[in-house]
Amino acid sequence: xxxxxxxxxxxxxxxxxxxxxxxxxxxxxxxxxxxxxxxxxxxxxxxxxxxxxxxxxxxxxxxxxxxxxxxxxxxxxxxxxxxxxxxxxxxxxxxxxxxxxxxxxxxxxxxxxxxxxxxxxxxxxxxxxxxxxxxxxxxxxxxxxxxxxxxxxxxxxxxxxxxxxxxxxxxxxxxxxxxxxxxxxxxxxxxxxxxxxxxxxxxxxxxxxxxxxxxxxxxxxxxxxxxxxxxxxxxxxxxxxxxxxxxxxxxxxxxxxxxxxxxxxxxxxxxxxxxxxxxxxxxxxxxxxxxxxxxxxxxxxxxxxxxxxxxxxxxxxxxxxxxxxxxxxxxxxxxxxxxxxxxxxxxxxxxxxxxxxxxxxxxxxxxxxx
Ligand SMILES: *Cc1c(COP(=O)(O)O)cnc(C)c1O
Numbered sequence: 001x002x003x004x005x006x007x008x009x010x011x012x013x014x015x016x017x018x019x020x021x022x023x024x025x026x027x028x029x030x031x032x033x034x035x036x037x038x039x040x041x042x043x044x045x046x047x048x049x050x051x052x053x054x055x056x057x058x059x060x061x062x063x064x065x066x067x068x069x070x071x072x073x074x075x076x077x078x079x080x081x082x083x084x085x086x087x088x089x090x091x092x093x094x095x096x097x098x099x100x101x102x103x104x105x106x107x108x109x110x111x112x113x114x115x116x117x118x119x120x121x122x123x124x125x126x127x128x129x130x131x132x133x134x135x136x137x138x139x140x141x142x143x144x145x146x147x148x149x150x151x152x153x154x155x156x157x158x159x160x161x162x163x164x165x166x167x168x169x170x171x172x173x174x175x176x177x178x179x180x181x182x183x184x185x186x187x188x189x190x191x192x193x194x195x196x197x198x199x200x201x202x203x204x205x206x207x208x209x210x211x212x213x214x215x216x217x218x219x220x221x222x223x224x225x226x227x228x229x230x231x232x233x234x235x236x237x238x239x240x241x242x243x244x245x246x247x248x249x250x251x252x253x254x255x256x257x258x259x260x261x262x263x264x265x266x267x268x269x270x271x272x273x274x275x276x277x278x279x280x281x282x283x284x285x286x287x288x289x290x291x292x293x294x295x296x297x298x299x300x301x302x303x304x305x306x307x308x309x310x311x312x313x314x315x316x317x318x319x320x321x322x323x324x325x326x327x328x329x330x331x332x333x334x335x336x337x338x339x340x341x342x343x344x345x346x347x348x349x350x351x352x353x354x355x356x357x358x359x360x361x362x363x364x365x366x367x368x369x370x
Pocket of ligand 1: 085245271
C-alpha cells in the first residue's frame, strides 16, 4: 500500500444523510451522556510496510458510521486499544474551545507506548479535534453545563491471530453531545469500596487509558450497583489499604486546615487532567496540596477526629463530584454535612468558568477548535 505523507490536511467526505436541524435540536434538547453521536468522524490510518517502517496516512473526515473490520482484527481478540476523553465548550460569542488538549495528546502517547501502539504526533491529535468540531460545530450545545464530548481512540485493525503488536492501526475521533451531568443539582454520591476486585497492579496498565481497564472494572461496578452505589473505589492491590482511584475518576480529600490530599501517582493511577488542574487551582488559592499515600484507616480516623471535611472525585465527564459516603462490607464512612464554604464546589465553579469562558484563563489552558 502506498503511504501518503501525512500533512495535517484532512480530506473531507461529508455525510449525505446528516441529521436534520429538527432531529439535531431534539437530541440537543436532552442529550444525556454518550447516547448520540454527531454526523462525522475523524480517521487517520497507520501501516507498517514490508521493510518494517510504520507511518500515519490518509487523514480524513468521513460520515459517522459502522467500521468495517476483519473478524480477525487484533483489537477484537487481544484488546489492543487506547482512548481519550475531552470536551468542547461553546463560549458566549459562539466560538468553540477545548481544555488542555496537549495534556490529552501527551497522555494518549504514553498509553500508546504501554499498549505497544504507534504514537500519534500531538499536532495531528489536536488538528483532528479541530477538523471534526469544525464540520460538526452545530452539535456543540450552549446550555449551562453542556458540552460536546470528544472521544479519540486507537485500535489494532490488522487481521492476525498471532500475539504481537499489530501492523495496521486506526486512529479515530467521535463526538457526542453531553448534557448537564447531574441535571442541574449536585448531590453527594455514595461509592463502593471494592475489596474483591482490583483495577490495576504494579507493572500493569493502570496508568494507561485503555479499554481493558474498564472491562476489568465492570464486575466491581455491578457489585457496587448491587450495594446501592454508582461508583467504585479501588485500593492498591499490593497492600489492600491505600486508596487509589475510582473506575474513571481521581479522588481528593479536603482537611480542616486547608490541605488537599490526593493519592500520589504510583504507576497504577491514571494521570487525570482534571486532577492536575484541581491541584493547580488549589495551590493558586493558597491551599497546601499533597500527593501522597492515604489509607482507609487514615480516612476513618480523620472522620472520627473531625479533621476531614470533604471528599470528592474528579474527571472530565462529571468535573467534580462530592462523595457523601464510602460503603464497605463492614460499614460506612460518611462525610459530615459541610458547615461553611465547600472547597470542592469553589474549585468546580472556577474550573467550569474557565472552560466555558466566564472566568479568565490565567494558565493558558484553552485551545480554540472552531
Ligand atoms: C480518564 C480517567 C480519569 C480522569 O481523567 P481526566 O483527564 O481528568 O478526565 C481518572 N481515572 C481513570 C481510570 C480514567 O480513565
